[in-house]
Structures are given as C-alpha cells and as structure tokens.
Amino acid sequence: MSDTTGSRLQQESELTTLTNAYAHHDYMVGIRRHLHSHPELSNHEASTSALIAREFDALGIGYVRAGEHGLVATIAGTREDRMVALRADMDALPIVEENSHLDYISQVPGVMHACGHDGHVAMLLGAARILMEQKSLLKGTVKLCFQQAEEVGDGTKEILAELARHPMEAIFGIHLWSELESGLISVEPGARMASVDVFEIRVRGAGTHGAYPNRGSIRSLQPRPSFSIARRLPAARSTLWRPSP
Numbered sequence: 001m002s003d004t005t006g007s008r009l010q011q012e013s014e015l016t017t018l019t020n021a022y023a024h025h026d027y028m029v030g031i032r033r034h035l036h037s038h039p040e041l042s043n044h045e046a047s048t049s050a051l052i053a054r055e056f057d058a059l060g061i062g063y064v065r066a067g068e069h070g071l072v073a074t075i076a077g078t079r080e081d082r083m084v085a086l087r088a089d090m091d092a093l094p095i096v097e098e099n100s101h102l103d104y105i106s107q108v109p110g111v112m113h114a115c116g117h118d119g120h121v122a123m124l125l126g127a128a129r130i131l132m133e134q135k136s137l138l139k140g141t142v143k144l145c146f147q148q149a150e151e152v153g154d155g156t157k158e159i160l161a162e163l164a165r166h167p168m169e170a171i172f173g174i175h176l177w178s179e180l181e182s183g184l185i186s187v188e189p190g191a192r193m194a195s196v197d198v199f200e201i202r203v204r205g206a207g208t209h210g211a212y213p214n215r216g217s218i219r220s221l222q223p224r225p226s227f228s229i230a231r232r233l234p235a236a237r238s239t240l241w242r243p244s245p
Contacts (some may be wrong), residue, residue: 004076005222010158014178016134017130017134020129020130020133020134021130021149021158022161024115024126024129024130026126027125027126027129028126029122029123030056030116030122031051031121031122031125031126032119032121032122033040033104033118034051035051035090035105035113035117035118035121035122036046036104036105036106036113036118037104037105037106037107037234038103038106038107038108039092039093039106039108039111039112039113039118040090040091040092040111041092041094041111041149041152042091042148042149042151042152043068043069043091043148043149043152043154044091045069045070045091045148045149045175046069048069048090048091048121049069049070049071049090049146049148051069052090052121052146053071055125055128056128056182057072057075059128059129059132059143060132061073061075061128061132062073062074063144064161066145066146066147066148066155066158066159066161067148067149067154067158067159068148068153068156068157068159069073069090069148069149070145070146070147070148071144071145071146072085072143072144072145072146072159072163073144074141074142074143074144075131075132075133075135075138075139075141075144075200076138076140077135077136077137077141077142078136078138078139078141078143078146079138079140079141079145080140080141081140081142081167082138082139082140082142082167082169083141083142083143083155083166083167083168083169083173084140084141084142084167084168084170084171084172085143085144085145085163085170085172086127086142086143086144086145086171086172086174087145087146087147087159087171087172088117088120088121088123088124088145088146088147088172088173089117089120089146089147089148089150089151089155089175090117090118090120090121090146090147090148090150091117091149091150091151091152091174092106092113092114092117092118092151093111093112093113093114093115093117093151094110094111094114094194095108095110095111095112095114096110096112097112097114099137115151116176117150117173119176120174120175120176120178123145124144124146124174128144135233138200142167142208143166144172145159145163147228152198153195153197153198178217195201205217223239
C-alpha cells in the first residue's frame with residue numbers, strides 16, 4: 001500500500017468516525033440529562049452502574065465489575081496483543097442545584113452533577129457505540145472503564161487491578177472543562193491538575209482559648225489563612241509544625 005493510499009484510507013476512517021459520532025449526539029445528550037436528573041454520591045452509584053450495564057448488554061459488550069459499582073468492558077478488534085483503555089468517572093457531589101430553568105435539574109435533594117461526570121458517562125457510552133460500529137477497523141482491543149467514587153479518591157485501585165492483567169499500552173481519561181471553547185480538545189504532557197487525597201494531622205501541645213491562640217504551646221498554629229497552611233504542607237514533609245522554642 002502506498003503512502004498516498006494509506007493516508008486516504010485514514011482520512012476516510014476519521015470521517016466515518018466523525019459521522020457516527022454526530023449520529024449518536026441525541027443518544028449522548030439523553031444519557032447525560034437522565035444522569036444529571038438522577039445523581040448519586042460516591043460509592044452509591046448503583047442506578048448509574050445499572051444503566052451502564054444495561055447499555056453494555058444491549059450492545060453485546062462483555063464487562064466485569066471493578067469494585068461494587070465500577071465496570072470495565074472490553075471491545076476486541078482484530079488484535080489482542082495491543083490494548084488501550086478509555087476511562088470515565090460517574091459520581092456526583094453533595095451540592096444543591098439551583099438551575100431551576102433546566103427541565104433536567106437534579107431530582108435528588110442536595111446532590112448534583114456539578115463536575116461533569118454525567119457528561120463523562122454519556123461520552124464513554126457514545127464511544128462504546130461508535131467503537132462497536134467500527135470494530136472491524138480496530139487494530140487492537142479497547143477497555144472501557146467506569147470508575148466509582150472518584151470524588152473521594154476511590155475506585156482507581158480496582159480498575160488498575162483489572163487492567164494489570166492485560167497488555168495495556170495507555171489509558172485515556174477525558175474531562176469536560178467549561179473554560180475551554182466548545183469544539184476544542186486540550187492535550188499537554190505530564191501532570192496538569194491536582195487530585196484528591198486524604199490525610200490526618202495530629203497536633204500535641206497545651207490547649208488554650210480560641211481567642212488567644214498565642215497562649216498555647218504551639219505558637220506556629222496562630223490563626224492564618226488556610227491557603228497559607230496548605231502551601232506550606234509540601235515543604236513541611238513529615239514534620240508539619242514544630243513548637244516555638
């Protein structure tokens with residue numbers, strides 16, 4: 001095959017993919033709006049997980065559980081020795097939605113998809129449909145990963161354990177970002193955003209009234225903006241604060 005022919009076939013394949021994507025636009029919008037109306041908090045994504053499983057069953061895509069609510073599905077192309085993964089999260093946040101103008105506003109009091117995970121699920125299910133339609137063109141296998149409880153830092157371990165059994169080459173996770181112009185995709189190398197973590201701080205010393213923190217034995221804990229304390233944490237390493245001499 002000449003370079004010219006190969007380039008033409010590549011362009012035709014990309015055009016077919018784009019056409020298929022437009023064809024599934026209404027489907028993805030419908031999924032996203034349904035999930036937006038029915039958000040679930042971290043580690044409670046039972047209905048969301050069930051919806052994803054039903055879509056896989058309808059498409060004939062096999063899947064396994066990765067945690068209580070997480071799922072990893074497989075779309076096998078013409079080769080099984082090459083493999084990549086696509087990942088989406090699916091939990092919502094404990095936030096009251098005030099978008100009363102929306103007909104798909106959250107129906108769950110105090111819970112909202114404020115971080116776009118409803119869109120992420122819809123996007124990956126849309127990708128599943130497109131990949132199944134072009135399965136014969138895949139020169140490898142694609143894993144579809146739906147992570148539970150991302151907002152509280154959970155769900156990753158179970159997915160990584162499942163993927164570790166396979167010859168993974170790369171994992172792609174896409175995130176909606178309102179500051180990016182519609183129609184554009186932002187890609188850059190290396191780490192680019194902070195992630196959630198959990199840690200505990202124990203402070204030992206003589207107590208004092210909150211109005212007089214300077215009378216306590218740990219004077220370095222005098223009131224200061226929280227962002228100032230957070231900024232010092234990486235440099236403090238294992239010793240967060242030392243009592244003043």
